[in-house]
Amino acid sequence: MTSVSQAQEVTQAVPPLGGDESAELMDRPPLGGVVLRRLVRKPSAIVSLVVLTVIGLLVVFGLWIAPEDPNAIDLKHKLQRPSADAWLGTDDLGRDILSRVIVATRVDVLAATQAVLIALLVGVALGLVAGYRQGVVDGLVSRVIDALMALPPLILAVVVVGTLGTGLTNAMIAIGIVLVPGIFRLARASTMVAKSELYIEAARASGVPTSRILRRHILPAIVGPLVIQVTFAAAAAIIAEASLTFLGLGAAPPQATWGTMLKDGAQYMGSANYLLIPPALMIMITILSLSKLGDALRDAMGRQSADERGR
Template identity: 45%
Template structure:
């Protein structure tokens, strides 16, 4: 379509619906100052985890018994531990391990949970009953207890922690996706597409999943915080990353015997866990508010 201005025809520029939707979402998110701060902190932590190990020249596992339990100083910003290892270096290297557990476990749980939730909500009947009863059984256990049981069976390692936390994340995704699928599949355009002969897989991947991405994204963001907290708890109990890996939960476990005379050993790893978990929770709340259709005016 075009309009005439003078002797020339100028086309009317229209933005795509997706761009307009993203623009509206961005404006709503930017209004939430806490969420913006949380997002900046998350971005900074991710950059530290990616590039930090390349910028540091110190080996996180290098021991120097003569310098053990040194307080924070210009040479050792976060002090040293009971083996004389630089805690600042270990915290930086631990950022990568912590984010790896958080993102991979949630990705694993999300893939399985979203698949089960869509299948359960779309097909219903016996399939829905079986899947949801399995999810109820998993939800009957506290998250940390379920992850602890799984790791105890599989053995203590970083890979097994990712699997355990991923399994414990499945029910949350499955229930949210099932509820969203039940709402979307009742819409008239789904019936129209089905009447035109579209297969179930096409309906699910082309018409249902794109319309339920918002709750999935919010759940994934907030679940990362839970995954990091759970993985740190398992490492604290000795069932996560094994020594001498620089993992924040394991560093807390190493420093608990020295809290009275070297409190810095637990203060800095604990502080990092609190900051990262809080940042993901705040950012997740902001995403939920920005993506919630009920809050649009």
């Protein structure tokens, strides 16, 4: 009886909608449509989306687009400068740089996706539980996250890779762990805000299972902030992969990644600096596109939230 009476009190606290208010809510465009319209008004967002779309096409079709085998060695034509035969030149083993850049794009994007997914699965799950339960659970999880954040990200990644072993997969696991604190803190804060909404309180008072509240109500409410965070997390994952690989803790030769290409090209910085330009440009363009898209999404969703509060 207590839970029923609480539900009735919460329900009564919400004023009924009049005809005009109901019509306004029904006619109001969905969040996705509003955000999309605001994005297309920003030139930087459009350029970022176009660039990321091209990168996505390289990920899907890169293996067929590459003009040469990225790992084919041809010592007779090593360290050739860009020409009609090799548009971006060849490296110290005679491998076609254009082909390696294309294939490396696929490898790096998939690797960054793997790291972000790990961070999302762990960070969102812990953030939902800690933000909803609070109390002792929140305190314990937050202390562990604070301990992770006390370490410099690169040092933490090196420690994890040193424990698991070198290799691209282990490097992405390490990067995913490094990204967990940021995802966790955002998910936790967003969950605490969503938990205070009247409809959530009504569901709790009505005896709706916690798992259903988290899955059906709170998780959809925090998707917007998470999407923004994912764009920045993906950019950070790409930088971290290149850094770990450059240190010899990530992908190993002959696998083509932007990090391995930078590492190989650094040996010929004085005599063949053209080896560094393609992977460095790809890293820069991808990170800038993700960052600009994240900024545009944050502005669009922030304005939407402000409009909602104004109403």
